[in-house]
Amino acid sequence: MERDFYKTPKSSKLIRLFWKAAGADRYILERATYSDQVKYMCLGGIIIATGLMAGLAGGYAFYTIFEPRGSAIDSNFSWATSALSIVFGCFWGLMIFNLDRFIVSSTGKGDGTEVITWDEFKGAIPRLILGAIIALTISKPVEIRMFKSEIDAALHEEQLKTRKEYEKRTRINYEDRLALIDNELEKIEVKRNDLVQRIKKAEKEHTDQLQGRAGAPAGDGKLAQALERIKNNLILQLDEFDETNKERVTELTSNKRKLILEMDKELAKNEQVASGLDGLLERIKLAHEIAGFWISLFITLLFMAIEMTPIFFKLMLIKSPYDFLKENVDELMKAEQGILIEYNYHKDKQGQERDLVRHIHKEKLLVEKKSLQQVQEELTKYAISKYEEEMKKKIDANPTAFVKVQEN
Incomplete structure (x- = not known):
């Protein structure tokens, strides 16, 4: 978008892919500043990288579980297992990618400042726990691949x-x-x-x-x-x-x-x-023994940091033109759909301020329906009164026609 004072850089297909991965709105970003575009591009890049690492780790774990069993130091490569591992790795990577995308896109920016308050952190705890679990599933297969030579030698001795x-x-x-x-x-x-x-x-x-x-x-x-x-x-x-x-x-x-x-x-x-010892569980146990507690912990923390960085990143974001533009679009959408929010309208029983959400279109339709019902009731009453007058005239003209006398 061109202006007299600023020209927003044109985005490439790769940048738009990163935006989509971060759950950002392309329409708004193309009208925001370059810094906003870079923020969400980096955020999406982390999410895509996490999905790729998850796919590689999942595929390697799948191959380790289902590979032909034999001596740990002998190579027993299987094309069939490799093909299945690639399929599973793609599936696992896409699943983790979508899960990360959901976690990040559903994480708010808190109060819009760099400081992460306790309330903001407390609200992000469920997402952080989920991110930690994902990080563990990624780090362990990578860990056993990093120490594969040492693990193979130790596993051969165990065999x-x-x-x-x-x-x-x-x-x-x-x-x-x-x-x-x-x-x-x-x-x-x-x-x-x-x-x-x-x-x-x-x-x-x-x-x-x-x-x-x-x-x-x-x-x-x-x-x-x-x-x-x-x-x-x-x-x-x-x-x-x-x-x-x-x-x-x-x-x-x-x-x-x-x-x-x-x-x-x-x-x-x-x-x-x-x-039979040549399995994923035995390799993870040997990896812990070979690498030691601290190295294994460091690798796990590294992947946890990569997985949780986007969450903390969103909490530390300062409100920028993108956020104000997004809020403006949200308000316009609400106004267009007839949604009116009166903030801090009342307090609940616990003393917390609550918003009043009004749906104008719904209220308008209800008023129309209610008015129509009232008119129909009045017309019905008027029709009954007219019918009563007409019947009285007929009775006055010929009352015996409406009275039947039973003879003994």
């Missing part, structure tokens, strides 16, 4: 410890069950070995008797035959023992083989179990 611990617990669990089977097999084997040793001893005594090494005459005498019968009897006992315990040994051996295979499968899962 190795987890794998070792899982393997140890798995072996203990299965070794106890295998020990029971081995003990029973060992008992059977001990009994069988005892029979085998007795058979070997009987064979040796029989052979010695046949060859005369036992102190008796050599040959197949009665003693040799008795020793042979003992040997054959022991062999029969061994055959009966094997036949009796064959099914049990086979069952125990099969169970042992199954337990070993099952244990091998469980041990093969240790990598999968360790890979």
Whole structure:
């Protein structure tokens, strides 16, 4: 807008985008001063930057949650997860952008001075709390990305410890069950070995008797035959023992083989179990441990400052031509729509001054409706009175027509 004393700079599309993000009125800003344009351009720039950071943080958090699990130091890039992360990041960024835009546009300028009074701050507390929550959701994904190398190394160590611990617990669990089977097999084997040793001893005594090494005459005498019968009897006992315990040994051996295979499968899962640590929560915990309390707090406060700056900025704004022009437009709009406000018109029960809001168009319509109703009531009364006069004339002319006499 051109004037003799001042020429308002022409705005570009980018500046108008920032104005829209800040919730400012382009029509009024193009008729205000350059300082007003810069204020709301900077305010909108902060809001857009916050939305972009929120989109990047949300997309990275989404990818961290749903990325393929594996070793922390190995790269397991997934195009499908990346595409979904981009979609979610755009959605999250737009949502935070609109939320910030609503928070800032709904925040007033207080009393229009640089000083933030307690009443102004108290009114902004709900918006500040909401801004702090948004800042936390943005800062944590950014924090784990900043310390990604250190987190990956620490997470890999945790995965190795987890794998070792899982393997140890798995072996203990299965070794106890295998020990029971081995003990029973060992008992059977001990009994069988005892029979085998007795058979070997009987064979040796029989052979010695046949060859005369036992102190008796050599040959197949009665003693040799008795020793042979003992040997054959022991062999029969061994055959009966094997036949009796064959099914049990086979069952125990099969169970042992199954337990070993099952244990091998469980041990093969240790990598999968360790890979389960590669999640967002574990990375946030490690980020706090690696960065320390103060660095983590500083990063969070940094994003909280960025998120809350527009709110404090609005509270510290001094009234400028834009504000007066906006108030003038608001009053003109109210006047055009027939809205009349009488400020500090009365006090409520608590002693606070209240405004009286009058809607002129509504009152005019109500007066018209009320007047029309009164006229209709008067006309109705007049019509009834005329009808009464007309009926009286008819009765005077012929009263018997209106009276019916019942004869007995």
